[in-house]
Amino acid sequence: xxxxxxxxxxxxxxxxxxxxxxxxxxxxxxxxxxxxxxxxxxxxxxxxxxxxxxxxxxxxxxxxxxxxxxxxxxxxxxxxxxxxxxxxxxxxxxxxxxxxxxxxxxxxxxxxxxxxxxxxxxxxxxxxxxxxxxxxxxxxxxxxxxxxxxxxxxxxxxxxxxxxxxxxxxxxxxxxxxxxxxxxxxxxxxxxxxxxxxxxxxxxxxxxxxxxxxxxxxxxxxxxxxxxxxxxxxxxxxxxxxxxxxxxxxxxxxxxxxxxxxxxxxxxxxxxxxxxxxxxxxxxxxxxxxxxxxxxxxxxxxxxxxxxxxxxxxxxxxxxxx
Amino acid sequence: xxxxxxxxxxxxxxxxxxxxxxxxxxxxxxxxxxxxxxxxxxxxxxxxxxxxxxxxxxxxxxxxxxxxxxxxxxxxxxxxxxxxxxxxxxxxxxxxxxxxxxxxxxxxxxxxxxxxxxxxxxxxxxxxxxxxxxxxxxxxxxxxxxxxxxxxxxxxxxxxxxxxxxxxxxxxxxxxxxxxxxxxxxxxxxxxxxxxxxxxxxxxxxxxxxxxxxxxxxxxxxxxxxxxxxxxxxxxxxxxxxxxxxxxxxxxxxxxxxxxxxxxxxxxxxxxxxxxxxxxxxxxxxxxxxxxxxxxxxxxxxxxxxxxxxxxxxxxxxxxxxx
Numbered sequence: 297x298x299x300x301x302x303x304x305x306x307x308x309x310x311x312x313x314x315x316x317x318x319x320x321x322x323x324x325x326x327x328x329x330x331x332x333x334x335x336x337x338x339x340x341x342x343x344x345x346x347x348x349x350x351x352x353x354x355x356x357x358x359x360x361x362x363x364x365x366x367x368x369x370x371x372x373x374x375x376x377x378x379x380x381x382x383x384x385x386x387x388x389x390x391x392x393x394x395x396x397x398x399x400x401x402x403x404x405x406x407x408x409x410x411x412x413x414x415x416x417x418x419x420x421x422x423x424x425x426x427x428x429x430x431x432x433x434x435x436x437x438x439x440x441x442x443x444x445x446x447x448x449x450x451x452x453x454x455x456x457x458x459x460x461x462x463x464x465x466x467x468x469x470x471x472x473x474x475x476x477x478x479x480x481x482x483x484x485x486x487x488x489x490x491x492x493x494x495x496x497x498x499x500x501x502x503x504x505x506x507x508x509x510x511x512x513x514x515x516x517x518x519x520x521x522x523x524x525x526x527x528x529x530x531x532x533x534x535x536x537x538x539x540x541x542x543x544x545x546x547x548x549x550x551x552x553x554x555x556x557x558x559x560x561x562x563x564x565x566x567x568x569x570x571x572x573x574x575x576x577x578x579x580x581x582x583x584x585x586x587x588x589x590x591x592x593x594x595x596x597x598x599x600x601x602x603x604x605x606x607x608x609x610x611x612x613x614x615x616x617x618x
Numbered sequence: 619x620x621x622x623x624x625x626x627x628x629x630x631x632x633x634x635x636x637x638x639x640x641x642x643x644x645x646x647x648x649x650x651x652x653x654x655x656x657x658x659x660x661x662x663x664x665x666x667x668x669x670x671x672x673x674x675x676x677x678x679x680x681x682x683x684x685x686x687x688x689x690x691x692x693x694x695x696x697x698x699x700x701x702x703x704x705x706x707x708x709x710x711x712x713x714x715x716x717x718x719x720x721x722x723x724x725x726x727x728x729x730x731x732x733x734x735x736x737x738x739x740x741x742x743x744x745x746x747x748x749x750x751x752x753x754x755x756x757x758x759x760x761x762x763x764x765x766x767x768x769x770x771x772x773x774x775x776x777x778x779x780x781x782x783x784x785x786x787x788x789x790x791x792x793x794x795x796x797x798x799x800x801x802x803x804x805x806x807x808x809x810x811x812x813x814x815x816x817x818x819x820x821x822x823x824x825x826x827x828x829x830x831x832x833x834x835x836x837x838x839x840x841x842x843x844x845x846x847x848x849x850x851x852x853x854x855x856x857x858x859x860x861x862x863x864x865x866x867x868x869x870x871x872x873x874x875x876x877x878x879x880x881x882x883x884x885x886x887x888x889x890x891x892x893x894x895x896x897x898x899x900x901x902x903x904x905x906x907x908x909x910x911x912x913x914x915x916x917x918x919x920x921x922x923x924x925x926x927x928x929x930x931x932x933x934x935x936x937x938x939x940x941x
Contacts (some may be wrong), residue, residue: 514717523705523731612767
C-alpha cells in the first residue's frame with residue numbers, strides 16, 4: 297500500500313516537471329518582461345543591468361533549475377501587474393475557488409448519482425425519459441449562457457440572490473470562507489449551480505449507462521435468483537460495480553471544476569483563482585500564469601492518486617494484483 | 619407433486635410480431651426427483667427454467683398456462699412475493715461460475731446475505747452456517763476461504779460456491795441451467811456428483827437443464843426432450859435413452875457416438891431446428907423427420923402415451939402403431 301503510493305508519486309514527478317518546463321517557457325516566449333518593467337526612456341545600460349539583476353543572462357537550464365527550486369518552496373516571484381508575491385495572491389484566491397468547486401462537486405454527486413441510478417433502473421419510465429431529455433439540454437448549454445440566464449432570472453428579475461461576488465467572508469487562519477455567513481452562502485448558490493449543471497448531467501448519464509450494463513450481468517441475475525431484495529441488488533451489488541468508472545470520471549471532473557472554473561468565475565466576478573488567471577492573461581502577468589499552471593497540474597496529480605487509492609478500496613481484484 | 623407446469627406459453631413481443639418461445643409445455647416434478655431437460659440450443663430449455671423462477675428476460679412474458687409449486691400458483695405472483703420464493707423454495711444454478719458471483723463481495727458475504735434474506739439468522743449464526751455450507755460443497759479450509767473473493771477461486775471451486783449459494787436457504791427445488799457446461803470435463807463429473815449427493819441429502823428436487831445426454835443419463839430420474847419450444851417426449855430416463863419413441867429423440871440418441879465399437883460416420887439429424895418465426899404447421903419436427911407422413915404436416919401432435927414414455931408423435935396414434 298505504502299509502496300504503491302510512493303511509486304505513484306514518483307510517476308507523478310515527470311508530469312510535474314514537464315508542466316514546470318511549459319510554465320517556464322512562458323517567460324521566454326510570451327511577451328518581454330524586461331520591456332514591460334523598464335520605463336520608456338530607459339537606456340541600454342539600464343536594460344542590461346535589469347537583465348542581469350533578474351538572472352535572464354544565464355543559460356536556460358540554470359534559470360529553469362532556479363525556477364523549479366523556487367517553485368518547490370512555493371516561491372513564484374512577484375506579479376508584474378500587482379507587484380505582490382504570486383504565492384500570496386494565489387493563497388488569497390484559492391479558498392474561493394476551492395469552496396466553489398467542492399460545492400459544485402458535492403451537488404454533482406448528490407444529485408447526479410441518484411438520478412443515474414433511477415434512470416438506470418427505471419429505464420423505460422417517462423420520468424427517466426424526461427430527465428434524460430433535460431440532461432441533454434444540460435450537456436449542450438454553454439456554461440456562460442446558463443450563468444447569465446440564472447443571473448437574469450434570480451438576481452435581476454426576482455432579486456433573490458446576488459449577481460456577483462462572494463458576499464461576506466469570515467477569516468479562519470489564512471483561509472477565508474464564505475460558508476459561514478448568510479450572504480456568503482447566498483452568493484455561492486448561483487455560481488455553484490452554473491458550475492455543477494454540466495458535470496451533473498454527465499455523471500447522470502454515466503451512472504445510467506453503467507447501471508444498464510451491470511444490471512444485465514449474470515451476477516445480478518443470480519442475485520435475483522437468490523431472492524435478494526431489490527434494494528440490496530440495486531444499491532449494493534449493482535451500484536458498487538458501477539463505481540470504478542464513475543470514480544474515474546468524477547475525479548477528472550473535480551480537477552476540471554477546480555482548473556476551469558474560469559468561465560463561471562468571470563461571469564459571476566467570483567474572486568477565485570480562475571478570475572485571477574484570466575486577469576493575468578489580459579495583463580501578460582506571466583509569474584501568476586506560470587504558478588497557476590503548476591498548481592493545476594499538482595491538483596490533477598493529487599486527484600489521480602486519490603482516484604487510484606479509491607479503486608484499491610472498491611475492487612478486490614486490483615488489490616490482489618499488487 | 620412439488621412442481622406442476624401446465625400448458626405453459628411464453629411469448630416475446632417484437633417489432634415484427636409476437637414470437638412464441640414456449641408453446642404448451644407441461645410437466646411435473648415430484649419431491650426429491652431429478653428431471654433432466656435436453657434439447658438443442660434454442661429449444662426452450664433455459665427459457666422454461668427462467669419462467670419457473672420468474673426471471674424471464676423482458677420483453678419475454680408468460681402468455682398462458684400455469685406454474686404451481688405445491689399446488690399454489692406462482693406464475694402470476696407480484697415481484698415481492700416471488701422474490702420470497704426465489705432462493706428460499708426454488709434455487710437456481712447458472713451456467714458460468716466465472717460470471718455468476720459478484721466480483722466485489724466475498725463469498726462469505728454472498729452466502730450470508732442470501733441466508734439472511736430468507737431465514738431469521740443473526741450475523742454470527744449466518745456466518746457459521748456459511749462455513750458449514752462451504753465445507754458441505756467441498757471447499758478446503760472453509761473457515762479461511764469464507765473471506766476470499768470469487769476471483770481467488772478456480773472455476774470448479776466457484777461452481778461449488780454457486781451450489782452452496784443455491785442450496786443455503788434450503789429450497790425444495792433447484793433449477794440448474796447447464797451447471798457443468800462451462801467447466802473442464804474432469805471437473806464436470808465431480809460437480810454433478812456433488813449436486814446429486816446434496817440434493818439427495820436435502821431431499822431437494824432438481825430440474826437439470828443441459829444438452830449433455832451423458833449427464834442426464836447419469837443423473838436424472840426422468841427426462842424431458844424439448845424441440846422448438848415444446849416437450850416432444852418425456853419419460854423415465856432409461857426408457858427415453860434406450861427406447862426412444864419420438865423420431866427426434868431416437869435421432870438424438872443415435873448421434874451419441876458409441877464407445878464400444880468403431881463407426882464410419884456419426885449419425886446426425888439432417889437440417890436444423892426451425893426458427894421461432896418459422897415453425898411449420900403440424901409437427902415442428904416434420905420437415906426433418908425420416909418417418910414423416912401426411913398427418914404430421916397438417917395437425918400438431920400432443921404428448922400421448924407411447925411405450926413406457928409419452929411422446930408427441932402421430933406414429934403412436936395410429937391403429938396398429940408400433941408401441
